[in-house]
Amino acid sequence: MPRPHTPILSPTRIRATALALVDRDGLEALSMRKLAAELGVQAASLYSHVPTKDDLLHDVANEIIGRVDVSGFDEGWRPGVVRWARSYRAALAEHPNMVPFVARGPARRDASLRMADAVHGGLVGAGWPPREATMIGAAVKYIVIGAATSSFAAGFSDDAQLYVERYPHLNQAHLLREHAEEVDEDSFELALEGLLTTLDAKHEVV
Template sequence: MPRPTTPLLSRDRIRVAALAIIDRDGLPGLSMRRLAADLGVQAPSLYSHFPTKDALLDEVCDAIMSAVDVSDFAGTDWRKGIRTWARSYRAALAAHPNVVPFLAGGPARRDSALRVADAVHGGLVRAGWPPKLATMIGASTKYLVLGAAIGSFSRGFEDDVQVYLDRYPNLNQAHRLAEHADEIDQGSFELALDAFLHGLSALHGATT
């Protein structure tokens, strides 16, 4: 029988299938056996492409992080750099919130994450931030983004007003939050980002 002209498996195909499982079932739902079944192959055939599950997850994360925009750190406006980075970072993670716990552990040796960290740190230092503070600003921005991306605050409330009226009188409008979740969550993130940048601006003036 002639060999197929297109390989049955490729790194891209495996990565896409793995992310689909994570999006659907969360990180605990991904196993090499489950992934192989979804791809219609035997699990050992995956290991010629990825030696471990963590190696596969690293490539999944690299693909997600490729959408993060740090180009504005090449300019002179560090505030614009943080804003562009934070917004694109949140959007990339919000599209795949089940991956966030794995990403939260740090860049390790993932090239895409290290390139982002390098661009952010370099841009902040060139703008006059001391290296230690530049590192802390990068970490603080990450904390802000991860918190915003991992879940929706607004969708955590019931739409039944009676849940709140009797015992929580100050939450008498909480039942409306889910209905306006996208607007509230986006606005809350922008509010936090604005406040963060406002505070950093005052600190920058005191340190330069």
């Protein structure tokens, strides 16, 4: 009799399957037992590759944050912030169910710490005091996390009558869902530009 086939586990396959599970079912749905079932193995088999669920989530978050582009600071602090913010949002928006975990902070996560180090170094190197650089990093993160967590425009109903009868100042809100991607993109850029305009004026006197 041939020996039963056991699926080969690798860190890459474990991370990819865990991320697909979170994307599909949500962060709270991830468990080592459920992940093992998705992989076709026993839960005990996973622990030789990843000690805990929290470690696994940090590995997945590392992979997502590792895609963020922080190379723009060679061109100046403003281009660096713009490229970083857009890339950061894009990376998180692909996996919105992971955003609550990523938003907790870098802890000891290598990719997040490398990102923070590059951003802080780019800002300080451009003349921002360390405290101001820290605040800029935090402000951009707040904009990015908010933009990546959910769609503002898609959260409205497409029932025009609902707004006409009860909320007259929202009489065009039923159109937002149809144009959600454009509205959300433009709104993110508005928030980012507002921050940058404030920082432009502040940087002149730093």
